[in-house]
Amino acid sequence: MEHKQGSDRNQLIMFSLESAIPEDSFVRIVDAFVDSIDLKSFGFAHVECKEEGRPPYHPAILLKLFLYGYHYGIRTTRKLEREAQTNMECMWLLTGLRPKYKTIADFRKDHCKAFREVFRRFVWLLKQWNLVEGQTIAIDSFKIRASNSLKKNFNEKKLRHHLEYIDSQIRNYEEQLERNDQEEEERKEIESKIEERKEKRSGYEKIRQDLKASREDQISITDPDSRAVVLLRNIVNVGYNIQASSDAKHKLLVDYDTGSVNDTHALAPMAIHTKELLQAEHLTVLADKGYHTGEQIEQCRLNNITTYVSPRASSFHDNGLYPISLFTYQLKEDQYRCPEGKLLKTNGRWHHHNDAKNMKSAYRFKRYTTSACKQCISRLTCTSSRNGRYIDRSEYAEALENNTKRVLSNPEYYRQRQQITEHQFGTLKRQRGFTHTNVRGKEKVLGEVGLMFTGYNLKRCVSILGVAAFIKALKECCLLVSFAANRLILSLYEAFLFFISHIENAKNKIFYALSINLNQNHNILII
Numbered sequence: 002m003e004h005k006q007g008s009d010r011n012q013l014i015m016f017s018l019e020s021a022i023p024e025d026s027f028v029r030i031v032d033a034f035v036d037s038i039d040l041k042s043f044g045f046a047h048v049e050c051k052e053e054g055r056p057p058y059h060p061a062i063l064l065k066l067f068l069y070g071y072h073y074g075i076r077t078t079r080k081l082e083r084e085a086q087t088n089m090e091c092m093w094l095l096t097g098l099r100p101k102y103k104t105i106a107d108f109r110k111d112h113c114k115a116f117r118e119v120f121r122r123f124v125w126l127l128k129q130w131n132l133v134e135g136q137t138i139a140i141d142s143f144k145i146r147a148s149n150s151l152k153k154n155f156n157e158k159k160l161r162h163h164l165e166y167i168d169s170q171i172r173n174y175e176e177q178l179e180r181n182d183q184e185e186e187e188r189k190e191i192e193s194k195i196e197e198r199k200e201k202r203s204g205y206e207k208i209r210q211d212l213k214a215s216r217e218d219q220i221s222i223t224d225p226d227s228r229a230v231v232l233l234r235n236i237v238n239v240g241y242n243i244q245a246s247s248d249a250k251h252k253l254l255v256d257y258d259t260g261s262v263n264d265t266h267a268l269a270p271m272a273i274h275t276k277e278l279l280q281a282e283h284l285t286v287l288a289d290k291g292y293h294t295g296e297q298i299e300q301c302r303l304n305n306i307t308t309y310v311s312p313r314a315s316s317f318h319d320n321g322l323y324p325i326s327l328f329t330y331q332l333k334e335d336q337y338r339c340p341e342g343k344l345l346k347t348n349g350r351w352h353h354h355n356d357a358k359n360m361k362s363a364y365r366f367k368r369y370t371t372s373a374c375k376q377c378i379s380r381l382t383c384t385s386s387r388n389g390r391y392i393d394r395s396e397y398a399e400a401l402e403n404n405t406k407r408v409l410s411n412p413e414y415y416r417q418r419q420q421i422t423e424h425q426f427g428t429l430k431r432q433r434g435f436t437h438t439n440v441r442g443k444e445k446v447l448g449e450v451g452l453m454f455t456g457y458n459l460k461r462c463v464s465i466l467g468v469a470a471f472i473k474a475l476k477e478c479c480l481l482v483s484f485a486a487n488r489l490i491l492s493l494y495e496a497f498l499f500f501i502s503h504i505e506n507a508k509n510k511i512f513y514a515l516s517i518n519l520n521q522n523h524n525i526l527i528i
Contacts, residue, residue, distance in 0.1 A: 037475045069084075120455045137421075139247050144242050154227075223441065230262045251465055258270070273306070339371070364395050433456075
C-alpha cells in the first residue's frame with residue numbers, strides 16, 4: 002500500500018478564483034456589504050481618481066480587507082499584507098491586488114470616523130429590516146489593553162514616589178562627593194550620575210505639571226487617552242473601557258463608546274445615544290450593578306428610558322444596630338418611621354455631598370432626625386451617636402427605589418441581560434483576539450471597535466437570514482449612505498410630500514367651489 006499522492010508542482014492547472022470560493026463563504030458577505038456602501042458619503046478618500054499622479058487603491062478594497070481580517074482575528078497590517086498575498090479568499094476579495102502594509106496602516110489611521118459611521122448606518126439598516134427591535138437593550142462594558150505600558154502611566158502618588166526615590170539617590174551621591182576619598186575618575190562618574198538623576202527628575206516634574214494642568218487623576222505618556230483600568234481579578238493595566246449596547250431581539254450590537262475607567266457615569270449617555278440612534282420613543286435598559294448610580298437612573302427617567310439596573314449591596318455593616326431597611330419612608334409626609342414607631346423629620350434643607358477628588362457637588366441630600374432618641378428604650382440597639390439616629394436621603398432616592406422595585410418584581414426579565422450582551426464580548430475576545438488595540442488615541446480606538454462590531458453583526462445576520470437571503474437583501478436595499486446624506490434625502494422627501502399635499506388640498510378646494518357653483522346653476526360637473 003502506498004501513501005496518498007499529491008499533484009506535480011510543475012503541472013499547469015487551469016481554474017478561476019470564483020470557482021474556488023464556496024457560495025456560503027463569509028468573504029462573499031463582506032464583498033456584498035462593502036459594494037452596497039456609498040463610500041464617498043462617509044468621507045472615504047480616493048473614491049474618485051485624479052487625472053494625474055499615481056493611481057491609488059479604491060477604499061472599498063482596503064475596507065474589505067479590514068473587515069475580512071478582523072473577523073478572523075488578523076489585525077496587524079503586516080499580517081493583512083501577507084493574507085492579501087497568500088490567502089485565496091483574500092485574492093478573490095481584492096481581485097488579486099496586493100497593498101503594502103504602510104498603505105493598509107494609513108487607511109486605518111485616516112478613516113477611523115468613517116468606520117464608526119459605517120457601523121451606525123448598518124445598525125439603522127438592521128432596524129429597517131426588523132432585525133433590531135429597539136425596545137429592550139442591555140448595556141455592558143469590556144476592557145482592552147492600550148498601546149501604553151503601565152510604566153508610562155502616572156498618578157500623583159506614583160510621581161511622588163519616583164521623585165522621593167531620585168532625591169534619595171542624589172543625596173547619597175552628594176554625600177559620597179563630600180567624603181573626598183574617591184579618585185578623579187570615580188568623582189566624574191558620580192557627578193555624571195547626579196546630572197542624569199537631575200534630568201530624570203526634571204522629566205518627572207514636567208509630567209507632574211501636565212497632570213495638574215489636565216485636572217485628571219492620572220496621565221499616560223504614549224497614548225494620552227488611555228487610562229489605568231482593572232482588567233481581570235485586580236490586575237491593573239493601561240487600556241480602554243469600551244461601553245456597548247445590544248438589542249434583545251437578535252443580540253445584535255447597536256452602539257458603543259468609551260469613557261471613564263468604570264461604569265459609574267456611563268449608563269445615561271449610552272442609553273440616550275442608543276435611543277436617538279434607533280429613533281425610539283421609549284426604551285428599556287438592562288445593566289449590572291456597576292451602573293447603579295442615582296443621577297444616571299434619574300437622567301434615564303427624564304429621557305423616557307426605563308431602567309432595570311441591579312441594585313448594589315447595602316454598605317451598612319452588621320454591627321448589631323438597626324439597619325436602614327427597617328426604617329419606612331412616608332412619601333406624602335416626607336418623613337421616616339423607625340422600628341419603634343417614632344418619626345424622623347427634616348427641616349427641608351438640602352445638604353451637598355462633595356466629591357473627595359474634584360471637590361464638586363456630587364448630589365444633594367436631606368437629613369432626617371428625631372428628638373425621641375434620648376428617651377427611647379431601644380436607643381442602644383439603634384445608634385451609637387450621642388445626638389441620636391439620623392438618616393440622609395439622596396435627591397435620587399426615589400429613582401433608585403423605583404428601579405429596585407422593578408428589578409425585584411421582574412427577576413426573569415432582568416436575567417435576560419446576560420443572554421443579550423455577555424456572549425458578544427466572549428466571541429470578540431476569545432475567537433477574534435480583541436483583547437488589545439493596535440492604534441493610539443480615542444478616535445482611532447473607536448474606529449477599530451467599529452470594524453470589530455460591524456464584522457460581528459455581519460456574522461450574526463448570516464446566522465439569522467442565511468448567506469443567500471442576506472446578500473439578496475443587500476442588493477435590493479438602497480445604497481448605504483452616511484447619516485448626513487440620509488437626513489438630507491429624508492428632508493427633501495418630506496418637503497416634496499408637504500408640497501404635493503398642499504397642491505392636492507388646493508385642487509380639492511377649487512373643485513369643491515366649482516361643483517357648488519355648477520350645482521347652483523343646475524349643471525353637472527364631470528371630473
